[in-house]
Amino acid sequence: MADIEFDAVDYDDAGGGPPLIATLTMWAGGVVSLALVAGLATWGYRITVRDMTGVPVVQALEGPIRVAPDEPGGQLAVHQGLAVNRIAAVGEAAPPADELRLAPMAVALAEEDMARGDLLPAPQFAAVASGQTVQPAPGGGADIRAVDAPLEEIDDMAPRADALPRLPAGALARSPRPAPRPEGDLVARAAVAAATAAIAPAPAVELSPQEIIAGTVLVQLGAFDSPEDARSTWGGLTDSFADFFDQKMRVVQQSESGGRQFYRLRATGFADMADARRFCAALMAEGADCIPVVAR
Template identity: 50%
Template sequence: MAEIDFNAMRGSGGHDAPPSPKTILNWAGGLVSLTLMAGLVTWGYQVVMRDVSGVPVIRALEGPMRIAPDDPGGRQAEHQGLAVNRVAALGEAGPPADMLQLAPAPVDLAGDDRPVIAPPPAEAAAYAAADEAAPILASVGGGATPVPDADGGALFEGDDLSAAAGPAAETLAADDVEGATEAALPLPAGALRQSPRPRTRPQEDFAARAAIAAARAAMTAPVATEIAAESVAVGTALVQLGAFDSGDEARAVWDSLASQRRFSGFFTDKTRVIQTVDRGGKTFFRLRASGFADMAAARRFCAAVSAEGADCIPVVAR
């Protein structure tokens, strides 16, 4: 039996074929992938197991952060130290106080503040006149001497000088006082010797003035001219001021608007038109005004009336 020579079946060189470029690229890609996987695993492990002591922190100081001063100074607010404030501040009531003071101690009145018996009006007036004339008499006479009366006696303090001396003495005393006042108080040239007394303000009755003004306005109010609604031509420009339950009510509203100052001159050349309308089993009266050249004039009139707070609608007669 013939033997097979396997060595003859190999290549002529006797060596394996070199690796292709595709194989080299596959191995390089695998190595890169393994490197990336290893890097990701390492980074994740470091993130998870990182020591927190490496993070910088601020160490807290020892003791309280802020301390209130023993004497803060300034001005104390009102109502401090009350029991009701303690409840709001601390949440609980304080212990009972040793002493409760509901009102300050009473204050004794001075002698001038105590009630006294008022003198009669005549004596009070005499005392006031004597006090006012004392400085002037002292500056004129320099001293007080008894004045002999008609009977040869002397008048002293407390006697009725006016009754003893009579009207002539009063006139002389008044002249002496005026002369003494002028001598004691010399005035410069052009000075005002006696200030004028201000005039009293007249008392006016404002209610009466308002009533008089209303009466004058009613007397001077123009008499409204009224025409029937049937006499108004079709297509005439009108304005409607409202709808009322009766014709008298409509006329009263017209008179009220015409008499008001804010509508002064609005209804002077206008004619009143009251139209009776039956609708839905009910009768009502439309208050309208005519006297407009065209619809534009009616719209301008309604704009002015509406600006003053009244109702107004431009319409066309039908």
């Protein structure tokens, strides 16, 4: 076998060295490797310092967050500043006021709600009221006197015996009428009297203001011009809220403010201030006025 001589092959000196494609591939691989190393280094650095750079920081604005407008507009709620509203808002009664004002006057009716005028009486009724004779309307009915044929007189209104149907033996010709109910039913009267006594309100017990010890918990139900008006209002309240005023006693106290005398209607019989507040809350839910107070 003949020996191959590698040295016998001659290369061109001008075309020596690696080709251009291999050179470019080598440089591209180096650049990619460097980029990968740089990316890994950056990723590791961010993981290390992410607790400090991950929380966003927002700079607070200067000035208040909310500013009330100078003219908000709208409408104010009615009944502001009343002692009854203070109980619901604050939870306790307001101190005694220096000036007491009565409720406003009743609202007048609008013009369209007023009566249009008095109703005119009917002509026929007006004539009867004045004593005049009312003539019948023309053509309203036939005159019995204009009939030529005479009327037959009826001698006997009883039915004739031959006109009645024959009844079997033992039958009643006329059914007997039941006896009327007696006017004096003692059982019914006793039942009505017992029911009336059960629902009748117990007479109100009134205490004098001098009998009230200082510090006693009371509730004020209103102020009136006379003690009779106060007692009348108490009667109306006890009729409307009988369960609420059970075991409660009435107190009518005379007071004076601004040279004017008035009478305060109060109720006593409460264990403490919490009991009085619950009582007033129940009355106010039904539309009545009530203020818990402490006797002085």
